[in-house]
Amino acid sequence: MQEKTSLKVRVQKLGTSLSNMVMPNIGAFIAWGVLTALFIADGYLPNEQLAGIVSPMLTYLLPTLIGYTGGYVVHGQRGAVVGAIATVGAITGSSVPMFIGAMIMGPLGGWTIKKFDEKFQEKIRPGFEMLVNNFSAGLIGFALLLLAFYAVGPVVSVLTGAVGSGVEAIVNARLLPLANIIIEPAKILFLNNALNHGIFTPLGAEQVAQAGKSVLFLLEANPGPGLGILLAFALFGKGSAKSSSWGAMIIHFFGGIHEIYFPYVMMKPALFLAVMAGGVSGTFTFQMLDAGLKSPASPGSIIAIMAMAPKGLWPHLNVLLGVLVAAAVSFLVAAVILKADKSAEEDALEAAQAATQAAKAQAKGQTAPLAVAADSAISADSVEKIIFACDAGMGSSAMGASILRDKVKKAGLAIPVSNQAISNLTDTPKTLIVTQEELTPRAKGKTPSAIHVSVDNFLASPRYDEIVASLAGTAPAAEGNQQEPVVQTVQEIDLNHIDAVVVAYGKAQGSATMGCETIRAIFKNHDVRIPVSTAAIADLADYSAKNIMIVTTIGLQADVQQAAPDSQFLIVDSLVTTPEYDKMVARMHK
Structure with a gap:
């Protein structure tokens, strides 16, 4: 009997569907941001001719890419083509950048052609497939283009203006920092990409077109709250959480992979207060100093953030100060919580030690097979490929895949290890899917016949050795193992x-x-x-x-x-x- 989808999973799916249309095109947003920063009248290298590219990219290229991607996610290449056609109707039927319209028409185009194919594809006579496929995509795209031009474009234009006015009113009322009370917990529930790229990127791009920068690009991307958490663990934590925080700090702050600090917060739920306080303080500082970015910072690395700051020393300092204030406040609150909650720290340390010892015993064949989130057991016969899946299919899942790929190779196993976004998973047999615990329900919903393993941290999990041991049937074999290794305890x-x-x-x-x-x-x-x-x-x-x-x-x-x-x-x-x-x-x- 299939599990009932929880509200949290539904919210994650909705947010991910939005971010999946924007994230693959972040490179185009960055190119547009660099173009804006360099060649507009107050840019680093003012150039009237090249500055003329800024508006067409914002008006036509970026929304069309979003619509194309939205259609592709729903129904592959045919969905992408119809989604792009429909999006052009929304673009030309509106007087504002049509990001929201693209997010509507792209998936709608993909869904419409998908339903057509499901109903008529098997009825097409042999030899007429190309004719029917091309004309069906063209005619359906044409019909949706007219719908978008006369209905969706104008309606979304009015709604976009209303949303923009609402955001402006919130900014003018100095209430924007309160948004971080929602943003910071939502990030740790793996809605970070949905918030940043599904909501703030489209709204921020429109603000850049009007004001030259947007504080919205800093709301979710600010690495300050996470930096404060990790610094508090480094100074006041205990055991493996304390020792691993230094390396996590580098990956988080300079690499921009925010997911790495999520397990530290979830280990002690009171630390949600620390990240919320840090986020509110950082956004308040950004707003007070009129800080903003010219383009999305992806990933949320301090390097990417500073690169997207407007021209001049003070704009860069204002952004940096907001990040440091967020880190300082988050650190102070987290330090108080960690120093007052010593018993919980000891429990967490013992749990980490127990997990590690269990992994060692499993690697030596001293325990039962690895417990997985399905009825199938892990073995060389039951697994033909391994996929690390996360919300975006990049960042932490790519690093986790790299770690396990190395272990699989050293064990002499010819099993491919890759990483994907959960939304791109397909339900294929003999597949082992590794996800972070919060995302496992979504992964199981996409691939019910796969074998699922949950981990709390992609970068340091004892389960990797358990997986390799189960696949090999024995302890992992090292390359060039010419002598019996002597394990020194x-x-x-x-x-x-x-x-x-x-x-x-x-x-x-x-x-x-x-x-x-x-x-x-x-x-x-x-x-x-x-x-x-x-x-x-x-x-x-x-x-x-x-x-x-x-x-x-x-x-x-x-x-x-x-x-x-x-x-x-x-x-x-x-x-x-x-x-x-x-x-x-x-x-x-x-």
Whole structure:
């Protein structure tokens, strides 16, 4: 019996349907923003001829792309063509940029041609397929174009003007910061892309056309609230949450992947107050200083945000100040919550340790098969491909797919690992779909026959080793495994006899760098003055000595031990976050 769709899932689906029309075209919005920033009269390089491209891009190109994409999402290429035709009717039948009209006519065009195909495709006589398909798309598109020109365009034009006036009234009344009371919790429920690209991007683009910038581009994209949360965990958290926060901070603030701080907030629901306070404070600062951006900042990285700020020193400083104020307020509120809620922190730490130990036992074949969100068990016979699915199909899911792809390859398994947006999933057999816990119900709704695994964090999950172990039927095999690896437990390592710690890496250095920063932070907090660095496996011969400890993962263990046989080793499930680091330091201080 199929589960009843919850209200939260329905809201996520609605928001995602909006953002899915805009997100694939963010590059076009950025191109338009750069064009505006450079060549308009008050731009960096004023050019009257090139500035003449700004208005046609806003009026015709961007809405047409949205309509085309909306039709494609519903019914592929045929839906895209009909959706684009219908959108042109809305554009020409209106006096304002027709983003909302495109979001209506694009999917409507795709839905209409889809229904036509469902009813008549099987009735077409052989040899007439091309004729019927081309004329049906053309005539249906023509009919929708007329509908959009005479009805949808004018109506949406009036509604757009009313919405614009409402937003302007809210801005003038200094009430815009209150929107963050809704925005910040909605982000953590994975509506971040829907809010930013489904709502604020179209409205913000219209404001840019009138005023040259828009504060709406900063409401959801502001990395300040998340930065404050992660900084509070770095200073006042405990265990793996504390040690992993440093690496998460870099990915969030500079990489722009906001999803990475969501698990930290959900671990302690009281922290919703911190992100709301940070968001309100940041938006208040933006509004007070008249800050804004010329184009959407995607992803929400401080680099992208500063790149989209208007020309001049003060506009950039105003944007940066709003981000820093949001971070400071979020940090102060989160710090109070973390210091007052010590028992919950210990519980979270124990849960993380238990999950890690369970992953280790599973990798050694000591536990039952991995529990999944379906009746199917994971095995090499039941899985032909693995898909990481998230709201947008980029960012955190791409990084999670990269991590598991590396583990699958090192285990000698020829199973492709990719990432997609949930809306683009198709229900195919023998597919393993990995999603964050909040998004699993939506993924199951799209692919009920697939095997589903939920994780709390794409970047550091013990479930990856469980998946690989289940697929391989044994513990993951390392490449070049020419000798039986000797697993050295943390109890055998005494930091009092270690002069240096080296985090080893194979082809990719990213996780090793994050693990290095994590260990440094733990050492600093416990006043352990041992240098920590990273090194490629090919260079480990220089570190083969009893007074050097090399940190590596299960997959690279054999290669590392072969490269530096005289060193001491700490084998972990994840270089980024593991309770083994804390246990190692705790033993030193006994």
